Structures are given as structure tokens and as C-alpha cells.
Amino acid sequence: MLFLLAVVAALWFLLALAPAFAELWLRRDAASPTLSDEYEEDLRRAAARFEARVRPHLDVLREAGEDAPPSMPGIHVLCSETAVRTARMMLPPAPYLLSPAREWRLPPRFILDRELYAPGRLRCGPESDLFAVFGEEEIDLGPGSMVRRWLHGRGRVTAARGTRLHGNASSESALHLAAGCAFERLQAPAIVFGGQARGASPQNRKSGARILYRPRGCFHETAARTYVRGDLHVPERHRLEGNVVVTGRLRLGAGAHLTGSLKAHGDVIASEAVIIDGSLFAAGDVRLGARSLVRGVVSAEGALVIETGVRLGAPEHPTTVSGARVHIAAGVRAHGVVWALEAGLVTDATGRAPRRTPGRAHPASDAGPRARREKPARAEKAETERNGA
Numbered sequence: 001m002l003f004l005l006a007v008v009a010a011l012w013f014l015l016a017l018a019p020a021f022a023e024l025w026l027r028r029d030a031a032s033p034t035l036s037d038e039y040e041e042d043l044r045r046a047a048a049r050f051e052a053r054v055r056p057h058l059d060v061l062r063e064a065g066e067d068a069p070p071s072m073p074g075i076h077v078l079c080s081e082t083a084v085r086t087a088r089m090m091l092p093p094a095p096y097l098l099s100p101a102r103e104w105r106l107p108p109r110f111i112l113d114r115e116l117y118a119p120g121r122l123r124c125g126p127e128s129d130l131f132a133v134f135g136e137e138e139i140d141l142g143p144g145s146m147v148r149r150w151l152h153g154r155g156r157v158t159a160a161r162g163t164r165l166h167g168n169a170s171s172e173s174a175l176h177l178a179a180g181c182a183f184e185r186l187q188a189p190a191i192v193f194g195g196q197a198r199g200a201s202p203q204n205r206k207s208g209a210r211i212l213y214r215p216r217g218c219f220h221e222t223a224a225r226t227y228v229r230g231d232l233h234v235p236e237r238h239r240l241e242g243n244v245v246v247t248g249r250l251r252l253g254a255g256a257h258l259t260g261s262l263k264a265h266g267d268v269i270a271s272e273a274v275i276i277d278g279s280l281f282a283a284g285d286v287r288l289g290a291r292s293l294v295r296g297v298v299s300a301e302g303a304l305v306i307e308t309g310v311r312l313g314a315p316e317h318p319t320t321v322s323g324a325r326v327h328i329a330a331g332v333r334a335h336g337v338v339w340a341l342e343a344g345l346v347t348d349a350t351g352r353a354p355r356r357t358p359g360r361a362h363p364a365s366d367a368g369p370r371a372r373r374e375k376p377a378r379a380e381k382a383e384t385e386r387n388g389a
Contacts, residue, residue: 044170044187047134047152054097054117054134062100084110098122108142121155132167157188179330183344187337189315193346194308194330231266234258243278250282254289261296268300272307279319286323300324306332308349327351 057075078084079099084106096112098104100119108125118135126142131149133139138155141147144162147169151157157171161180169175170187177183179194225243232246236253242260244250249266252258252274261278262268268282272289279296280286286300291309297320298304298312304323306312308331313319318336326340330349338344 044152044168046132046150046168047170050095050115050117050132050134054095057097058100058117058119061097115149126160177346179346179348181346183338183340183346185337185339186334186344189318189335191334191336191338193328193332193334194349225260236271249284267302295319298322303327305351307351308332312336312338 054075057077061077074095076096077099078096084098084104095115095117097117098119103121103123104118105123106125106128109127109129110125111129113131115132115134116130118133118137118139121137121139122133122135123140124130124142124145127144128142128146130145130147130151133147133151133153135153135155135157137153139151139153139157141157141159141163143160145160146164146166148166150167151165151169153171154173155171156173156176157169158176159165159169159178159181161178163178163181165177165181165183165186168185168187169183171189173188174190174192175186175188176192177186177194225245226240228244228246229248230246231248231250232244233251234240234253234256237255238253239257239259244258244260244262246262246264246266248264250262250264250268252268252270254271255273256271257275257277259277261280262276263281265283267284268280268286270276270286270288270292272291274289274292276292276294276296279298280294281297281299283301285302285304286298287305288294288298288307288310290307292307293311295314295317299320300323302323303325304321304327306321306326306328308329310329310332312321312333313335315335319334320337320339321334322337322339322341324341326338326344327347328338328344329347329351
């Protein structure tokens with residue numbers, strides 16, 4: 001009887017360790033995460049619901065041609081420049097549908113407080129203020145424009161300098177963001193920040209790291225993974241094979257090559273021309289040097305700074321890039337999703353934020369949810385100080 005109780009107790013104890021033994025045998029945690037189709041669809045869900053709502057009305061308009069009605073149940077149809085300029089006065093409040101018979105150019109400082117559906121190409125004037133936009137073709141946002149909720153385009157979406165994209169901004173073709181743009185969540189097969197970087201793309205460049213590096217301080221090492229206690233510095237042009245877990249900070253010298261994935265409990269600083277074949281996870285800040293390449297996921301719990309010429313993912317292997325505060329220099333290209341949990345900003349090629357425009361707040365000042373929550377409090381405090389003076 002006592003032997004049976006001992007066996008049951010031992011099995012019960014080993015049951016709690018079953019996930020650890022499974023990971024030790026299968027090594028699933030060492031693999032690079034991939035971007036699932038369900039995650040992509042979740043980012044586009046609001047746009048998909050809006051398209052399904054408008055599609056029946058759009059079909060009626062296309063069949064009617066020039067005899068299209070100026071208004072339909074639950075939606076406002078904008079068929080002329082005058083209708084566009086007076087759109088905000090239309091009652092009751094409802095989404096707006098542009099006439100499919102033309103390319104539309106919205107006037108400067110145009111404001112809409114409801115969703116907008118554009119069947120053709122849409123060009124927004126400077127400092128436009130839109131609630132949400134769905135475009136079947138290309139969308140061009142003028143300098144200083146703002147989208148408050150979400151934006152989706154089947155064609156290319158271009159955001160000029162100083163544009164603020166709140167919520168989700170996605171495209172089925174490509175997203176182009178100029179320096180000075182602020183963002184939260186971006187998703188597209190290709191996301192281009194600022195402009196094209198000079199020099200050869202790192203995807204077409206072979207790794208120059210030919211020296212195999214064996215880190216010191218390893219307290220456990222297998223053929224697939226290496227665990228390092230404390231900080232780790234990989235010298236220039238050295239190659240580190242397999243997946244690496246570092247309990248401290250990590251510094252990668254120029255031209256270093258990591259053939260697996262990386263997880264660090266501290267900050268990660270990568271010099272220029274670093275190649276990471278897997279994913280990168282850090283509990284602190286992450287800085288990727290110029291002309292580096294990361295083929296997998298990049299996740300930073302702190303700030304994420306990406307210098308010019310960096311490539312993230314590939315067209316055939318989209319990835320996810322996330323950080324609390326994300327600063328991306330002009331010349332960076334990503335494929336998949338870029339997510340700024342607090343605030344995201346496109347800087348110039350030197351990594352500096354663009355100068356503020358007189359009389360306007362900096363785009364990053366109200367780019368993230370935290371900043372929008374704090375803005376009323378700051379305004380109330382300033383008003384109290386003026387009254388007290």
C-alpha cells in the first residue's frame with residue numbers, strides 16, 4: 001500500500017514537470033514565431049465589416065450610373081465637390097460613400113467624423129482630419145493629415161510628412177510613410193519608411209562573419225541552444241550558431257551573424273550590418289544598427305530604435321515588429337506588422353525626429369493611447385496655472 005502511494009505521489013510530482021520535459025525534448029520554444037493569417041485578419045476586421053456594409057450600396061450606384069441617388073438608407077453619397085464640402089452638415093450622421101465615377105481630391109483641412117469609402121483613387125489635401133478610410137485603390141494622405149480610427153487600402157497607401165495614423169493602418173499592396181509620420185499599428189506586404197536606403201540590401205549580401213564564437217559564461221549548452229549567465233558581447237565579424245538565451249544584456253559587434261533566435265533579459269544593442277536569421281526578444285530596449293537584417297520576429301518590452309537601411313522580414317516570410325516606443329529611421333523596410341504599443345515615429349535617416357512645425361504639435365506628441373489620455377490632463381493643468389496667475 002505504501003509503495004502504491006509512493007508511485008502515485010511520484011507520478012503526480014512528475015506531471016507538473018511534463019511541460020518542461022516536453023520542451024526539452026521537442027525544443028518548440030527555440031523556433032522562430034511566424035505571422036499567422038488569423039492575426040492579419042484581426043487587424044483588418046473593422047475594415048472588412050465596413051466594406052460588407054457598404055458593398056450593396058456601391059453595387060446599386062454602379063448600376064445606376066449618372067442616375068445614382070444622392071442619398072441611400074443608412075449612408076450619404078457624395079457625388080460632387082459641393083457635396084464633399086458640406087458633408088459634415090448632412091443629417092442623420094452616417095458613413096460617407098464617394099461616387100465611383102471619378103478620382104477624388106479632398107480639399108485642404110477637410111474634416112469628416114464618420115467612415116469614408118472611396119471606390120477610386122483618393123487624394124487628401126494637407127491637414128485633413130478623417131475618422132476612418134477604406135479605399136479600393138491608392139490612398140494619398142497630404143502633409144499633416146490625421147486618421148483617427150483605422151485606414152485600409154487595397155492599393156498603395158502613402159502618408160506625407162507629419163501624418164498621424166491612429167489605430168490600424170493597413171494595405172494589401174504597400175505602405176509608404178514619410179519622415180515625421182506617427183503611427184500605432186501598421187500592416188502590409190511591404191512597409192517603407194522615409195525612402196529607399198543607399199547601398200546594397202542585406203538580403204543580397206552574404207554574411208562576412210566567418211569566425212565561430214563560443215560565448216563565455218555558459219551554464220547550459222546543447223546543439224540547438226546556448227544559455228549565458230550575465231552579459232554577452234559578440235565581437236565584430238563573428239558567427240554565433242544556434243539559439244541563444246542571455247540573462248543580462250547583449251551587444252553584437254559590426255558584421256556579427258546569429259544563425260538562430262535570441263532572447264535577452266536586458267537590453268540588446270546591434271551594431272551595423274548585423275544578421276539575425278531567427279527572432280529577437282528583449283525584456284529591455286533594442287537598437288538595430290544600420291544595414292542590419294532580422295528575418296524573424298522583433299519584440300522589445302522597452303524602446304525599439306531601428307537605424308536606416310535595416311530590413312525586417314521578407315516578402316515571402318512576413319514578420320512582426322513591436323515595442324513600447326518605436327523610432328524607425330528613413331530607409332527601413334519591413335514586411336508584415338509593425339506595432340508601437342505606446343507611440344511610433346518615423347525619423348530622418350540620421351535617427352533624429354523632424355523639427356516641429358510652428359503652431360503645430362509634434363506628430364509623436366499624441367500618437368499613442370497613453371499620450372491621448374494624458375493630453376486632457378495637461379490642458380487642464382495649464383488652464384489652472386493661467387487662472388492662478
